[in-house]
Amino acid sequence: MSKTKGTIASASTPISRRAFGTGAAAGAMLLASGMPIRSLRAAEPLRVGVLLPRSGHLALIGQACQRGAELSVPILADLGHQVQLMNADTESNPDVGRTQAEKLIREGAHVLMGCFDSATTAAVAQVAEQKGVPFVINIGADPAITEQGYKFVFRNFPTSVMLGMGGLKLFNDIFQATGTTAKTAVLMHVNDSFGNSMRGGIEKLMPKLNLPFQIVETIAYDPKARDLALEVSKAKAANADIHMVVTRLNDAILMVREMVKQQYAPMGIISPGSPGMYEKQFFKTLGKYANYCTTNVPWFDPNQKLAKVLEERFEKAYPEESFELNIGFTFEAVLIAADAYKRAGSGNPQALAEALRATSIADRVMIGGPIKFNEKGQNENLRSAAVQNLDGKPTVVLPTESAQAKPVFPMPDWKARGA
Amino acid sequence: MPLELYLNVITGGLLTGLVYGLMALGLSAIFGVMRIVNFAHGDMMVAAMYAALVLFNVQGITPLAALPIVAGGLFLVGYVLQRLLVNRLIQATEHIQFLALLGVAMVITNGMLMAFGPDAQGVLLDYSFDSYSFGPLILDKVRVIAAVVAGMAALLLWAFFAYTRIGKAIRACADNLTGARVVGLDVDRLYAVTFGVGAACVGVAGCLLLMLVDVHPHLSTDYTLLGFIIVIVGGLGSLGGALLGGVVIGLAEALGGVLVEPSLKSMFSFGLLILILLIRPEGLMGKRT
Numbered sequence: 001m002s003k004t005k006g007t008i009a010s011a012s013t014p015i016s017r018r019a020f021g022t023g024a025a026a027g028a029m030l031l032a033s034g035m036p037i038r039s040l041r042a043a044e045p046l047r048v049g050v051l052l053p054r055s056g057h058l059a060l061i062g063q064a065c066q067r068g069a070e071l072s073v074p075i076l077a078d079l080g081h082q083v084q085l086m087n088a089d090t091e092s093n094p095d096v097g098r099t100q101a102e103k104l105i106r107e108g109a110h111v112l113m114g115c116f117d118s119a120t121t122a123a124v125a126q127v128a129e130q131k132g133v134p135f136v137i138n139i140g141a142d143p144a145i146t147e148q149g150y151k152f153v154f155r156n157f158p159t160s161v162m163l164g165m166g167g168l169k170l171f172n173d174i175f176q177a178t179g180t181t182a183k184t185a186v187l188m189h190v191n192d193s194f195g196n197s198m199r200g201g202i203e204k205l206m207p208k209l210n211l212p213f214q215i216v217e218t219i220a221y222d223p224k225a226r227d228l229a230l231e232v233s234k235a236k237a238a239n240a241d242i243h244m245v246v247t248r249l250n251d252a253i254l255m256v257r258e259m260v261k262q263q264y265a266p267m268g269i270i271s272p273g274s275p276g277m278y279e280k281q282f283f284k285t286l287g288k289y290a291n292y293c294t295t296n297v298p299w300f301d302p303n304q305k306l307a308k309v310l311e312e313r314f315e316k317a318y319p320e321e322s323f324e325l326n327i328g329f330t331f332e333a334v335l336i337a338a339d340a341y342k343r344a345g346s347g348n349p350q351a352l353a354e355a356l357r358a359t360s361i362a363d364r365v366m367i368g369g370p371i372k373f374n375e376k377g378q379n380e381n382l383r384s385a386a387v388q389n390l391d392g393k394p395t396v397v398l399p400t401e402s403a404q405a406k407p408v409f410p411m412p413d414w415k416a417r418g419a
Numbered sequence: 420m421p422l423e424l425y426l427n428v429i430t431g432g433l434l435t436g437l438v439y440g441l442m443a444l445g446l447s448a449i450f451g452v453m454r455i456v457n458f459a460h461g462d463m464m465v466a467a468m469y470a471a472l473v474l475f476n477v478q479g480i481t482p483l484a485a486l487p488i489v490a491g492g493l494f495l496v497g498y499v500l501q502r503l504l505v506n507r508l509i510q511a512t513e514h515i516q517f518l519a520l521l522g523v524a525m526v527i528t529n530g531m532l533m534a535f536g537p538d539a540q541g542v543l544l545d546y547s548f549d550s551y552s553f554g555p556l557i558l559d560k561v562r563v564i565a566a567v568v569a570g571m572a573a574l575l576l577w578a579f580f581a582y583t584r585i586g587k588a589i590r591a592c593a594d595n596l597t598g599a600r601v602v603g604l605d606v607d608r609l610y611a612v613t614f615g616v617g618a619a620c621v622g623v624a625g626c627l628l629l630m631l632v633d634v635h636p637h638l639s640t641d642y643t644l645l646g647f648i649i650v651i652v653g654g655l656g657s658l659g660g661a662l663l664g665g666v667v668i669g670l671a672e673a674l675g676g677v678l679v680e681p682s683l684k685s686m687f688s689f690g691l692l693i694l695i696l697l698i699r700p701e702g703l704m705g706k707r708t
Contacts, residue, residue, distance in 0.1 A: 191682040222682045226632040226641070229431050229559070230676040230684065237424040250539050250633065260548045261559045262427070285543065414548075 045082035046341040048334055049104030051114030051124055056092025058117055061275075061326055065116055065138060068330030071313050072338075075306075075331075081338035090115055094123040101127040110347035111136060111337045116326070118142035125153045134340075134353045138333035139326060146378040152349070154356050154377045156332055158298060158384070164201040166384030167272035167296040168209050171242075173398050174270070174294070174386055175212065178409040182213045182241035182267055188231060188255065189246035191220035194274075198246040202272060216240050221251065228254045229262075236264040243269045245277075252276030253285050260289050260414045267410035271295040278387055278394040279322040291389050292411035294397070299385040300328050300365055302396055302404050307365040324394075328365050336361065336371060367402050423555040428673045430558060434566040436669020438627050440662035441569040442642065443649035444576060445620030451656030452593040452613045455505060456513075458520035461643030462527035463618055467493055467625025468634040469531055475542045475629075482542060482626040483564070490622040497618025501611040509610070524639065531636040541633035565627040572623045573662050579616070580658070589613050593656075648692045654705025663703055667691070 050069050053062035069085055076083050086109050090097035097120035101112055105127070112128055112135040115121045121140030128135035129150045137145065137155040141163055146155050158166065175181040187202065189195040199218065206215070217238035221231045232255060235243060243266040247255065253276075256269070269292070271277060277293040300307040300323075310331055314323045340355035341347065361371040369381035386398035390405055397407035446460045457463075470489045474480040480488070504523070508516045549560040580586040589609050592599045600606055632638075645668070653664025668688045675687030695702060 220680060220682045222685070224641075225682075226638075227435075228681075229435075229562075230428060230673055231681040233424055233428050233431070234677055234681060237421055254633075257548065261550045262557055263550065263552070285541070289548065 044347070045084045046338055046347065047084050047086055047108055047110045048337055049086045049088065049101065049107075049109030049112040051088050051090050051097055051100055051104070051112060051120070052330075053092040053116055053120065054087075054089040056090075058092040062090075062092070062116055064321065064324065064326045065330040067314070067318055067321065068138075068327035069113070069334055071310065071317065071327070072331045072334035075309060075313060076335060076338050081335075081342060083334060083338050085334075090120050092117065092120075094119045097121075098123040098127055102131070105131050105133050109133065110341065110349075111352060113138055113330075113333045113337060115140060118145065121145055125150060128152050132349050134337070134349060134356055136333045136337050136356070138330040146376045150377060152353050154336070154359075154373050154379075156336055156371055156379045156382070157329055158382045159378070160197070160201065162382065163273050163298075163384065164198075164205050165209070166298070166382075168202065168205055168211065170296040170384060170386045170398060171211055171213070171270065171272070172209075174268075174407050174409050177398060177400070177407050180267070180409055184216045184238075184240040185213050185242040185244045186217045186219065186235045186238040186240040186266075187215050187244045187246075188219045188221065188235055190223050190248055190251055192223045194248075195220065195223075195246050198272070198274065202244075213242060215244070223248070223251065225251060225254065228258050231255070232258040232262055232264060236262055241267045245269060245271050246274045247271065247276040248274070249276045249279050249281055253282055256282075256286055256289055256293065263414065265411070265413045269293045269411070271297075273297050273384065275324075277389065278324055280320070281322070283389070283392050287392075288417045289414065291392065291417070292408055294386055294388040294407070294409075295394075296384050296386050298325055298329070298382055299367055299387050299394075299396055300325075301367040301402050303402055304363065304365055306363055310365050325366070332365055332371065335364070367396070367399070424677065426556055428677045429670065430556060431562065432670040432673025433666060434559075434562040434669075435631070435673075436666035437566040437569045437573075437662070438624060438631065438665070439645065439649055439669055440653075440665025441572055441620060441627070442624035443646045443653065443661040443665055444573060444658060445617035445624070446646045447650045447653070447656055447658060447661040448576070448580075448620065449614055449617040450650070451658070452589055453505075453509060453610055455509065455516055456520070456647075457617070458517060458643065459524040459527060460621065460646050461639040461641065462524040463493065463496070464621045464625045464628070464642050465634060465636060465639040466527055466531065467622040468629045468638075469535060470622075471626045471629045472540060472542060472634060481544060482629045483568070486568070486623055486626045489626050490619040493622030493625075494615040494619040498611045498615035500618075501614035502607075505614060506607060506610065524643070528636050528639050531639075535636065537635060537637070539633035539635040542629060544630065547630075561630045565630055568627055569624070572620065573658075576616070576620060577658060585609070585612060645688070648688050651692055651702055652695050654702030657702065657704045657706070660702055660704030667703070 052065045054066055073083050086104055088100035088104055090100055097115050101124045112133060115124050116139045118140045121137055122145050125135055125145055129152050134152045137157060139157050141160040143159040143161055189199050219231050219234055221228060273296055277295050283290045311323055336359055339361055340352055344351040344355035357373060359371055359373055364371055367385050368383045371379055372381060373379055385396045387394045388397045388407055395404050396402050397405055442464060446457055449455060449457050467489050471482045471485045474485040508519055546560050551558040580590055588604050592606055592609050649664035649668050650661050652667055653660030671687045671691050672684040676684035
């Protein structure tokens, strides 16, 4: 992991007797001189306690989020915000997250930020509320987190209901934009807690949204599957118009590879919101066959200047890694905290929380209106986008106001992809 | 369910089963001769997959072209491992053999984790996405090549044991160890060659599997377990049984997956294992003791 100038270690630093004496003397002189404390505070950088799962089973995503946090320091410095990160690893474990949050508060964090997974986020939200320290959630979709009446918790990420609704509604938008409607779909999903909760959500929300197609077959596959030949054969036999998928990265690659081999070309391969198909490794492994796969997720707004700056800096710093939504939302979480700190003029928790409540940031990186929080601390101005792989790059095709290209549906047959 | 689906799934299961069978051949040959169960079997195969991957990434050698190199390398590894470690365990109790080989397995897996990391890696060949169409039947080109090579390798192994002097001598050791010693056979060396040949089989299977699946260090446990299921179903120590066991398991997984639920396909191989242990404990082609 690259070192960033603004980063400080979370471990407490021992203070020597001499350093203590010097500090005490300086403090006494300062008090004696009558220098206003407030101006000193303004020069002090915002200390953000970053809580992310950088090890354990969520390590890969935690590290992706961390990249967003690391990049925020120099970018925000250019915008006049001084930020110091206090990094802590939640080890993909809510109990560790809670302990780390308490430690960060003891060590002087002005604001907490994290934690990617809902369980840890909920645990840290309790600590933040108890200690009265503001907590900005980068990612964590459980709706219950912002339903507790917390005063110090702010979430700039859609709830799972918002995600599901947004992802499914876009199917209709794709049909309208292309003038082609699908009648049937096969749902193929990874058989783990994420895949099953997505499947449950889809089955629950579809009747409410009045979508024009029906799911004719649902196929669950083992997350550790060595190949997906059988699963794809079964999906092909269902002869549906759309291949709806809930994947992770490796299985998404196995699935499309097998679809090409078995010459199974539905009208579209569309995910209502899951990782895999927009990631760099997907393009690298599948080449031209990665094109036209679509994922409906919250995404970067290509019209936002800040999104371009972030992408440029990211590609320079991490050329091998995927520039995806985890990075964007983590960056925005630090931006929100820094913006509030500037307006509050101090690191006082009450003042910071008040400033966070009054947030209104129009110049952001993700698609949606200005970042604002409702009385529960939830940002409702968030929107999913249809991100289609075009010319070897994830491209926003919907909503129209943010689109970089028009959606392609139905997708061309595998054999018509050229060299 | 349409006939086309069954046709394709059965053919796919059959082709994959042949590669599985080749993998289990090595395990069966070693057990048949030395009565040692190689618990590092899957780990050796994953190591072979990494060897083929490195040759592809660094030298651009395809897994098929790398086959003799990897098989030769694994033969040497097997030979040396037998001489240095396994030979000392032949007279030891079974749990000592089990623990020692499990230790070897752990060293290999963790070594691969350190060297290559936990992420899955694969090779992209010119024909990775190609398939042959025969009416409704679509055959994955890579799977066909892998199955044909696996069949050829199995045939070579059979010829080695049936026609070569050294192969016959190894069989003599398996049939009557005392007799083999009386006629002056160098049993230690023959055991080392057997372990080497078993490892070479694993090397060939590793190269072929790399064309079919992406490799990561934790794959080894799955393949050790799969190897055991196959040889128990086919008959411990029987070469033909290992190949048949592979095909049967490949077919059972494919048909079970399509009839019930794909994510439950492993259940069918384990179910078959329990069934065989209940009704024919010596395996499909094993000898009754």
